[in-house]
Amino acid sequence: MIKFRKSTLILFCLIFYFACRVLSDDTPGEKESAQLTQKREMMIKYQIKARGIKDKRLLKAMQKVQRHLFVPKSLWDQAYNDYPLPIGEGQTISQPYIVALMTELLELKGKEKVLEIGTGSGYQAAVLSELCKEVYTIEIVPALARASKKLLKEMGYKNVHVFEGDGYLGLEKQAPFEGIIVTCAPPYVPKPLKDQLKEGGRMVIPVGETYQELKVLTKQKGKIKEKSIVPVRFVPMTGKYIEGKIQLPKPVLKGDMSVEEAMYKRRSVRDYTEESLSLKEVSQLLWAAGGVNVDGITGASRTAPSAGGLYPYDLYLVAFNVKELEKGLYEYVPEENILRHVKSADLRAKIVQVTYFQGMFKKAAAMIVYAMDYAKVEARYGSRGKTRYAHMDIGHSAENVYLQCESLGIGTVAVGSFDDRAMGKVLDIGKDIVYLLPLGKKK
Numbered sequence: 179m180i181k182f183r184k185s186t187l188i189l190f191c192l193i194f195y196f197a198c199r200v201l202s203d204d205t206p207g208e209k210e211s212a213q214l215t216q217k218r219e220m221m222i223k224y225q226i227k228a229r230g231i232k233d234k235r236l237l238k239a240m241q242k243v244q245r246h247l248f249v250p251k252s253l254w255d256q257a258y259n260d261y262p263l264p265i266g267e268g269q270t271i272s273q274p275y276i277v278a279l280m281t282e283l284l285e286l287k288g289k290e291k292v293l294e295i296g297t298g299s300g301y302q303a304a305v306l307s308e309l310c311k312e313v314y315t316i317e318i319v320p321a322l323a324r325a326s327k328k329l330l331k332e333m334g335y336k337n338v339h340v341f342e343g344d345g346y347l348g349l350e351k352q353a354p355f356e357g358i359i360v361t362c363a364p365p366y367v368p369k370p371l372k373d374q375l376k377e378g379g380r381m382v383i384p385v386g387e388t389y390q391e392l393k394v395l396t397k398q399k400g401k402i403k404e405k406s407i408v409p410v411r412f413v414p415m416t417g418k419y420i421e422g423k424i425q426l427p428k429p430v431l432k433g434d435m436s437v438e439e440a441m442y443k444r445r446s447v448r449d450y451t452e453e454s455l456s457l458k459e460v461s462q463l464l465w466a467a468g469g470v471n472v473d474g475i476t477g478a479s480r481t482a483p484s485a486g487g488l489y490p491y492d493l494y495l496v497a498f499n500v501k502e503l504e505k506g507l508y509e510y511v512p513e514e515n516i517l518r519h520v521k522s523a524d525l526r527a528k529i530v531q532v533t534y535f536q537g538m539f540k541k542a543a544a545m546i547v548y549a550m551d552y553a554k555v556e557a558r559y560g561s562r563g564k565t566r567y568a569h570m571d572i573g574h575s576a577e578n579v580y581l582q583c584e585s586l587g588i589g590t591v592a593v594g595s596f597d598d599r600a601m602g603k604v605l606d607i608g609k610d611i612v613y614l615l616p617l618g619k620k621k
């Protein structure tokens with residue numbers, strides 16, 4: 179065995195250490211490191227503090243997190259400049275001031291569980307990790323999710339959990355979150371994110387297509403309040419949920435039948451022709467069930483009343499035979515007057531079975547489904563909200579559908595009798611399904 183003197187060994191170690199530092203791509207030399215630290219200080223002073231960001235913990239975090247390590251090495255010298263930078267895969271790292279502004283708007287105190295949509299480079303997650311207890315972050319581009327996960331782990335961030343997936347859906351299992359920050363722009367606030375925001379929590383999100391607004395949403399007593407902050411420009415949110423939206427025709431406000439006549443003639447109809455329904459017809463019926471008066475025509479916000487205006491139900495449409503729609507399950511988003519594609523499938527046989535072969539689904543062209551969100555009413559009204567108000571609300575909505583059906587020559591029947599568990603499995607939306615309205619042309 180070769181023996182070295184202790185001093186020779188130390189010398190070898192030192193040479194090896196410096197050789198590694200010189201050869202390593204990602205470790206800046208001392209001079210470069212000092213320059214980058216200085217640039218970071220300048221960034222805080224002239225871009226962040228000068229524009230009014232005051233949160234001391236945030237300023238400290240942004241001074242600590244080495245932003246340059248989150249961009250390609252060729253861009254290190256620009257990492258602290260006042261603009262966003264490309265990070266590959268068509269994505270960007272946001273301008274430092276926007277990171278600061280969005281983070282400050284979350285008003286973090288240190289104990290929160292925060293959800294970030296759009297991990298990107300991982301920089302925003304690293305800043306958040308210095309300011310709250312746990313950060314859950316989702317990235318839809320697999321290569322970016324893998325890279326940021328690796329980088330954050332190497333940098334020792336133990337409270338950041340990176341997931342690869344569609345941010346539209348949030349992270350149901352880890353919910354609720356005291357803070358949600360979205361770093362890509364959806365055209366509207368995804369409902370799952372609203373649902374996953376904790377009572378008293380804050381969501382910071384850019385919303386819009388060509389023109390985007392940075393918004394802060396807060397949840398109080400189950401209700402979401404929205405405030406616009408500044409116009410912004412983010413990469414669009416992608417994914418099948420956001421992209422899989424079907425714009426519905428505007429509701430028609432004048433029909434051929436008076437309300438009185440519709441009430442007089444209304445009956446439950448359990449057998450239909452085999453004709454299809456059109457998208458215009460189903461959209462008119464969904465609007466009757468709980469649409470939003472987008473034009474503010476009546477001044478009322480939705481077509482059906484609801485205790486406290488909470489609307490503790492989500493409306494889904496199962497298309498069996500709708501002209502413009504693929505067979506399958508869709509979620510109705512009243513605020514946007516859209517259908518969001520959930521899954522493609524021919525569900526008729528299974529639904530006939532789980533409704534105890536009652537018959538009305540054999541020929542129905544579509545079905546409206548009431549899926550409950552009891553947490554909304556329970557937060558405000560306790561058990562009374564769940565056992566009374568929620569079900570009164572869907573009664574009002576279903577009666578609207580009955581009347582609208584009558585005026586369109588369409589038949590429906592309220593169906594409350596079915597196998598709850600089996601229906602839950604067939605639709606698989608993770609919510610309590612309590613009421614069904616099959617729809618079909620009258621014979």
Ligand SMILES: Cc1cc2nc3c(=O)[nH]c(=O)nc-3n(C[C@H](O)[C@H](O)[C@H](O)COP(=O)(O)O)c2cc1C
Nearest residue numbers: 444445446447448536538591592593594595596613
């Ligand atoms: C809460 C509720 C649940 C119902 N469930 C069923 C059902 O499972 N199957 C069915 O054939 N009819 C069902 N109906 C329809 C009633 O049987 C029907 O409304 C009643 O007989 C009155 O008839 P009409 O609607 O034609 O006036 C239900 C109605 C309500 C309000």
